[in-house]
Amino acid sequence: MASLFPNPNFTPISHFIKPTTTTPTRVLLYSNTKPSKSSTPFTAIFCSSSSPRSRPTYIPNRIPDPHYVRIFDTTLRDGEQSPGATMTSKEKLDIARQLSKLGVDIIEAGFPAASNDDLEAVRVISQVVGNSVDEDGFVPVICGLARCCKNDIDAAWEAIKFAKRPRIHTFIATSEIHMKNKLKKSKEEVLEIAVSMVKYARSLGCDDVEFSPEDAGRSDREFLYHILGEVIKAGATTLNIPDTVGYNMPNEFGQLIADIRDNTPGIENVIISTHCHNDLGLSTANTLAGACAGARQVEVTINGIGERAGNASLEEVAMALKCRGEQVLGNLYTGINTQQIVMSSKMVEEYSGLHVQPHKAIVGANAFAHESGIHQDGMLKHKNTYEIISPEDIGLQRSNESGIVLGKLSGRHALKTRLSELGYDIDGKELDGLFWRFKAIAEKKKNITDDDLKALVSDVVFQPQVVWKLGDVQVTCGTLGLPMATVKLIDADGEEHIVCANGTGPVDSAYKAVDHIVKVPVTLLEYSMNAVTEGIDAIATTQVLIRGDNNHTSTKASEETVCHAFSGTGAGMDMVVSSVRAYINALNKMLGFRNQPELKVKAGNLML
Numbered sequence: 001m002a003s004l005f006p007n008p009n010f011t012p013i014s015h016f017i018k019p020t021t022t023t024p025t026r027v028l029l030y031s032n033t034k035p036s037k038s039s040t041p042f043t044a045i046f047c048s049s050s051s052p053r054s055r056p057t058y059i060p061n062r063i064p065d066p067h068y069v070r071i072f073d074t075t076l077r078d079g080e081q082s083p084g085a086t087m088t089s090k091e092k093l094d095i096a097r098q099l100s101k102l103g104v105d106i107i108e109a110g111f112p113a114a115s116n117d118d119l120e121a122v123r124v125i126s127q128v129v130g131n132s133v134d135e136d137g138f139v140p141v142i143c144g145l146a147r148c149c150k151n152d153i154d155a156a157w158e159a160i161k162f163a164k165r166p167r168i169h170t171f172i173a174t175s176e177i178h179m180k181n182k183l184k185k186s187k188e189e190v191l192e193i194a195v196s197m198v199k200y201a202r203s204l205g206c207d208d209v210e211f212s213p214e215d216a217g218r219s220d221r222e223f224l225y226h227i228l229g230e231v232i233k234a235g236a237t238t239l240n241i242p243d244t245v246g247y248n249m250p251n252e253f254g255q256l257i258a259d260i261r262d263n264t265p266g267i268e269n270v271i272i273s274t275h276c277h278n279d280l281g282l283s284t285a286n287t288l289a290g291a292c293a294g295a296r297q298v299e300v301t302i303n304g305i306g307e308r309a310g311n312a313s314l315e316e317v318a319m320a321l322k323c324r325g326e327q328v329l330g331n332l333y334t335g336i337n338t339q340q341i342v343m344s345s346k347m348v349e350e351y352s353g354l355h356v357q358p359h360k361a362i363v364g365a366n367a368f369a370h371e372s373g374i375h376q377d378g379m380l381k382h383k384n385t386y387e388i389i390s391p392e393d394i395g396l397q398r399s400n401e402s403g404i405v406l407g408k409l410s411g412r413h414a415l416k417t418r419l420s421e422l423g424y425d426i427d428g429k430e431l432d433g434l435f436w437r438f439k440a441i442a443e444k445k446k447n448i449t450d451d452d453l454k455a456l457v458s459d460v461v462f463q464p465q466v467v468w469k470l471g472d473v474q475v476t477c478g479t480l481g482l483p484m485a486t487v488k489l490i491d492a493d494g495e496e497h498i499v500c501a502n503g504t505g506p507v508d509s510a511y512k513a514v515d516h517i518v519k520v521p522v523t524l525l526e527y528s529m530n531a532v533t534e535g536i537d538a539i540a541t542t543q544v545l546i547r548g549d550n551n552h553t554s555t556k557a558s559e560e561t562v563c564h565a566f567s568g569t570g571a572g573m574d575m576v577v578s579s580v581r582a583y584i585n586a587l588n589k590m591l592g593f594r595n596q597p598e599l600k601v602k603a604g605n606l607m608l
């Protein structure tokens, strides 16, 4: 059967990557990260944590080390375009900070021309995260997306110019189907617009300009080489090749990159990038094929979120390069601190409201679970019989290493230790808030399980800024009479509001009471509840999705107007309380989405 990846011996990529042997290197390792009594030297084939390689100096159009692959994260731009994934400026800032800890080279912080809120969110990220240089001198590039038009480019520059390393990313479609039906422009017109807009972006003083021929995966090759050559002359420093609709096969996409490298005049002076969508489930494979064929930037998102079926997932691409880069992927490597993967994944899951499927590679709940007897037996004999990645590598500990059992006598330190074993990097005020909620639950529940803790983190840490706070809720329901709820909410000034309402059941009654107080018309799009642990004292988590009836819209990069939906989660031992918390959290997120003047930056520090 033909290989899905371009064969390094036949494609014209060999001057970039040395052809590698197809026989994996045999690595001498011990059986576990902690040598045990039975550990004997063992020759195995699995992921070894080789010593980290350093990140080369950042130069927009050149990477001093030919094996280094830049990670361009577009969670906050393409990822946020996923239906229902709306995030507030504060949430975007938290994610950008986390991406910086994760070590991504470039953060695409948003599409500033979409709305004033989007511009503001990108501006704050460029001021705060774009100026936070770490002890190794690393600071991520902050990028803003712009269509090929002056207004968009001005908005992008306005938002990113505060960063130490600002980048404008401008795009225009180059496929026949897009040019004819969407843009209604000829090839010559598209070429002229692309060239003049790249020049315009450079003329603003931005020396880092990325150009994307949208739908490159379905574009005419000769036209692609020509337009790419011309934008290089106009000053583009990175050329991104999007498979916008996820149509390409890995060998095809790898060949596309190789052909672009061979046929585009001036290509040796710029970085080639991949941007692969997942419509056929091939985005990670296509991205890796592109890197093998010479791309040195890959555009990815956390958890693979993004338009339709999503984008290539950062954790899959980064772990594939870490595990197999040396052996079969041309010795490529990234600057990702993989131990921050779990925290990044959880944060994006919580803030976007897009849940990670249990069997998702790397970050799914079952990614390290071994259910069958044969597998468990193998695991007990040697971890690497069924595990190619060790959980520690992505920031998880193997089951309860510290042996901590959390209960009502546990202190803050024990809580923090267990949280970090679960991949959560939480301290300061967030840890305080969590600790008091934990204590309250522990009064009623003997042992707090890991799942209880995860539900609490979701309910306490990953929440929007408070506009309305739940005071009390009281319901009467049953087979006799009308279900009735009394709800007390506290507003931002500390004033209490109490309303009584009836509905079709206890949750409906409570939601109606909340509506009477908050007085913002919304439609409840989705409601779901789960018991996170077994038994009568289980914690219930609720997820809701709402849409404001008085529109919260913005323009997407694809020019559609989107009506934002807002997610909320809540947790509690009482199902109605959990439901009301989720609803209030979604309302707070919606109310906090617009006009967030409280996000002000002074001398690089965010004032909340």
Ligand code: KIV
Pocket (backbone or CB within 6 Å): 078, 171, 212, 214, 215, 240, 242, 243, 244, 245, 275, 277, 557
């Ligand atoms: O998928 C795509 O083509 C894009 C471009 C804006 C790069 O997201």
Ligand code: ZN
Pocket (backbone or CB within 6 Å): 078, 242, 244, 275, 277, 307
């Ligand atoms: Zn995209």
